[in-house]
Amino acid sequence: MSTTLFNFTLGGDPLSLDRIRGILTRLEDTIIFALIERAQFAHNPKAYQRGALAELKATGFEGSWLDWFLQETETFQAKARRYTSPDEYPFTPLAELPAPVLKSTPYPRVLHPNGVNANPSILSFYTRAIIPRITKQATLALAAHKRANGIVGEDEYEDDGNYGSSAAIDVEVLQAISKRVHYGKFVSESKFVENPAAFVPHILNPNRQALEALITKPAVERALLQRLRKKAVVYAQDFAPDGEPKGDAFKIDVDGVVELYEYYIIPLTREVEVDYLLERLKGLSQEEIDELASRKKQ
Numbered sequence: 001m002s003t004t005l006f007n008f009t010l011g012g013d014p015l016s017l018d019r020i021r022g023i024l025t026r027l028e029d030t031i032i033f034a035l036i037e038r039a040q041f042a043h044n045p046k047a048y049q050r051g052a053l054a055e056l057k058a059t060g061f062e063g064s065w066l067d068w069f070l071q072e073t074e075t076f077q078a079k080a081r082r083y084t085s086p087d088e089y090p091f092t093p094l095a096e097l098p099a100p101v102l103k104s105t106p107y108p109r110v111l112h113p114n115g116v117n118a119n120p121s122i123l124s125f126y127t128r129a130i131i132p133r134i135t136k137q138a139t140l141a142l143a144a145h146k147r148a149n150g151i152v153g154e155d156e157y158e159d160d161g162n163y164g165s166s167a168a169i170d171v172e173v174l175q176a177i178s179k180r181v182h183y184g185k186f187v188s189e190s191k192f193v194e195n196p197a198a199f200v201p202h203i204l205n206p207n208r209q210a211l212e213a214l215i216t217k218p219a220v221e222r223a224l225l226q227r228l229r230k231k232a233v234v235y236a237q238d239f240a241p242d243g244e245p246k247g248d249a250f251k252i253d254v255d256g257v258v259e260l261y262e263y264y265i266i267p268l269t270r271e272v273e274v275d276y277l278l279e280r281l282k283g284l285s286q287e288e289i290d291e292l293a294s295r296k297k298q
């Protein structure tokens with residue numbers, strides 16, 4: 001069940017900021033555990049380079065191994081109506097995905113119609129910055145093993161050949177980050193409806209800086225990063241055979257997890273919030289806009 005369906009079926013206000021932040025907090029766990037799984041494998045850079053795997057190129061597919069994994073996975077999931085949910089955004093262009101086999105769930109319309117999709121940015125920072133960082137431990141161990149055993153010829157010290165396993169986990173990480181970042185639309189709608197008058201002038205005369213200042217909550221971000229570090233330390237700790245925590249060994253680079261949020265996920269979520277706001281008045285009549293412009297926070 002998608003979070004949105006769960007969210008709606010529970011009843012209550014889908015635009016409650018506390019409820020939305022609770023979903024964002026729960027997605028931290030999903031993202032941290034998925035990153036821990038990915039960190040087991042080496043970087044495998046060929047999986048992210050277009051045309052790097054001859055067998056895939058021979059099929060006529062022109063993208064990378066990961067692009068192919070995303071397209072194939074999302075094609076099946078589209079048939080299972082994943083992308084009829086307002087909190088799911090495919091990396092594959094929607095027009096290239098099949099129609100759902102099941103009839104759509106009648107979600108109440110919460111968001112204003114918009115074309116905001118940050119997935120290209122997510123795919124770029126994940127493959128270029130995050131994967132090399134979180135797989136460094138496994139990659140260094142692999143290189144040491146290859147050198148110690150004189151495994152030559154295969155000069156890719158960053159390549160353990162686990163293209164299927166690592167890409168399957170990459171899809172899970174990417175989908176979780178995409179859901180998290182695009183929840184920024186629900187956050188933005190929640191803040192907008194609470195005080196439309198504050199936002200309308202900076203939408204009519206587009207001012208990204210003013211809109212970003214209105215949606216940014218530094219205390220919430222600080223608390224999130226502190227919580228995230230504590231979670232990553234606990235979730236990623238290694239255990240001795242007797243089950244006792246090793247204390248100084250972790251399955252993943254904890255700083256890397258925190259920096260993923262600080263330098264990528266949070267800034268991109270804020271960008272989605274602003275992009276959503278800039279489309280918030282599209283299609284409204286002058287009368288509707290004037291009413292919103294006059295509606296101040298109670």
Ligand SMILES: C=C(O[C@@H]1C=C(C(=O)O)C=C[C@H]1O)C(=O)O
Nearest residue numbers: 187215216217218220221266269
């Ligand atoms: C998501 C929110 O909006 C902004 C983005 C945040 C984030 O990406 O974690 C946190 C606080 C705000 O700066 C929010 O207010 O909860």
